[in-house]
Each structure stands twice: as C-alpha cells, then as structure tokens.
Amino acid sequence: MTRRRRLSFPALVLLVSTLILPGRASATDACTAARALALWRATASRLHDLLGGPVPPPPRILIYREAQNLPNREPGLTVIGSYNLKSRQIRVSCSNGAVPVFDATLRHESTHYFLHSGIGRIPRWLDEGLATTMEAGSLKQGTPADHVNEARLREYLDMLKFGIVPHLADVMDGHPLALTPSQEYATYWSLVFALMYNADPAIQERRRALLCRLLATAALTKGNPGPAVERVFLDYIDRDGGDPHDWEMRWHREIWAFR
Numbered sequence: 468m469t470r471r472r473r474l475s476f477p478a479l480v481l482l483v484s485t486l487i488l489p490g491r492a493s494a495t496d497a498c499t500a501a502r503a504l505a506l507w508r509a510t511a512s513r514l515h516d517l518l519g520g521p522v523p524p525p526p527r528i529l530i531y532r533e534a535q536n537l538p539n540r541e542p543g544l545t546v547i548g549s550y551n552l553k554s555r556q557i558r559v560s561c562s563n564g565a566v567p568v569f570d571a572t573l574r575h576e577s578t579h580y581f582l583h584s585g586i587g588r589i590p591r592w593l594d595e596g597l598a599t600t601m602e603a604g605s606l607k608q609g610t611p612a613d614h615v616n617e618a619r620l621r622e623y624l625d626m627l628k629f630g631i632v633p634h635l636a637d638v639m640d641g642h643p644l645a646l647t648p649s650q651e652y653a654t655y656w657s658l659v660f661a662l663m664y665n666a667d668p669a670i671q672e673r674r675r676a677l678l679c680r681l682l683a684t685a686a687l688t689k690g691n692p693g694p695a696v697e698r699v700f701l702d703y704i705d706r707d708g709g710d711p712h713d714w715e716m717r718w719h720r721e722i723w724a725f726r
C-alpha cells in the first residue's frame with residue numbers, strides 16, 4: 468500500500484491505456500479514448516489540488532457501448548461503471564452516447580482509482596462520497612453552488628423531506644444503511660459535499676483540512692480504517708464546540724439551503 472504524502476509532483480504522465488471492447492463504442496461516439504483520458508486527467512489534477520497525495524499512473528479504462536455489456540455482480544441493478552480493486556481497471560458504459568452520464572461515471576470511477584492507489588482501504592462513505600462529489604461540476608474553482616451534484620442533491624432533499632436520513636454515526640460505522648443504493652450514495656455525497664464546500668471560506672478551510680486528516684488516517688491504519696477515521700471526525704466535532712447531533716443538524720441545514 469502506498470502511503471499518502473503531500474508532495475509536489477512532476478507533470479502527470481498521461482498514457483491512459485484505453486481499450487474499446489467488442490460490442491463497443493465506436494470512435495465516432497462521444498465516448499472516445501481521448502475523452503476518457505481528458506476526464507481522468509482533470510479529475511486526478513483536481514483531486515490532487517484539493518486533497519494532496521500522489522497522482523497515480525493513468526488507469527486502464529475499458530469502454531463499453533451499453534451498460535448491459537458491463538460485467539455485473541449486482542443482479543437487479545444497472546451498473547454503468549465500476550472500478551475493480553484487484554485489476555485496477557475502470558470499466559465504463561457509453562450509455563449509448565449519453566455524454567453527461569459517461570463523463571460523470573468516468574469522473575466517479577477515476578476518483579476511486581486515485582484514492583485506492585494512494586491510500587488503500589478507505590471507509591465506504593468517504594470513498595463513495597468523494598466519487599459522487601466529483602461526478603459533476605467539481606473540477607473548477609467556484610462557489611459551493613457551482614459544485615452541487617444536482618441529481619444527488621435532489622435525492623437527498625427528498626430524503627430530508629420524508630425524514631429518512633440516517634444519523635451521522637450510522638453513516639460512518641460501515642454497516643449497510645436501510646436505504647436504496649441510490650439513497651445511500653446521496654447520503655455519502657451530502658456528507659462529503661458538506662466537508663468539501665462551504666459558503667464561509669474559514670469553515671471550508673477547516674473542513675477540507677479535516678477531510679485530508681480523515682484520508683491520512685485511513686492511509687496509516689492497518690486493517691479496517693473505519694473506526695479510526697470515525698474517531699478523528701468525532702474529535703473534530705468535539706473541538707468545534709458541538710456534539711454529533713448538533714453537527715448533523717448543521718450539515719442537514721446546509722444541504723437544505725440548496726433547495
């Protein structure tokens with residue numbers, strides 16, 4: 468496992484090994500190897516700016532024309548992209564040329580690759596939360612509103628409306644949440660979004676520093692990093708002068724303000 472470091476890096480070596488597979492997207496589609504390369508490059512560069520850590524060599528990216536061509540171990544769910552920890556391959560569906568979906572999926576899976584290459588094991592909420600945050604509008608400087616993932620926001624607002632949001636402790640403890648997969652991802656998004664972006668620059672700076680500490684803790688923890696990461700988060704809340712319930716309320720109010 469490579470430890471995370473905050474170092475300066477030589478220019479990225481961008482030699483994405485991208486295969487277009489049988490039953491595959493053609494070069495005339497928007498889902499090209501060049502586009503995949505550009506998306507990986509932008510995502511890795513933004514993550515490095517935000518979180519530090521080494522930029523790994525480019526991943527191997529397999530592009531499929533349609534979601535049903537992707538290997539899928541989750542029956543009943545349509546998987547449009549995946550990152551395989553063992554083979555370190557990104558598989559992404561062209562979704563019949565739906566560019567926004569292809570782009571968001573590639574940014575999502577590129578984030579997993581970036582994190583797992585630099586850190587190793589990482590709590591699911593943090594891993595999926597960062598990946599969903601990077602899905603949309605998170606690659607440029609801007610206000611928090613510029614970085615909102617509209618689809619995830621809408622889902623989380625509905626959950627808030629119907630009172631089905633899980634507690635912070637339940638999100639962090641790693642047990643499956645009593646939610647649909649999509650609601651689960653919306654929850655992880657909203658928590659990581661609240662840590663990454665805030666209208667108050669001082670709060671944003673403190674929370675981003677926390678995010679970096681959480682990732683550094685995961686990198687330094689042997690075995691399951693969940694409990695150690697949760698302790699660092701709870702210490703932060705304690706020093707911030709609140710308790711987990713107050714912090715949870717503040718997090719929900721901040722997300723609700725984007726409706």
Ligand SMILES: [Zn+2]
Pocket residue numbers: 575579594595598
């Ligand atoms: Zn994911």
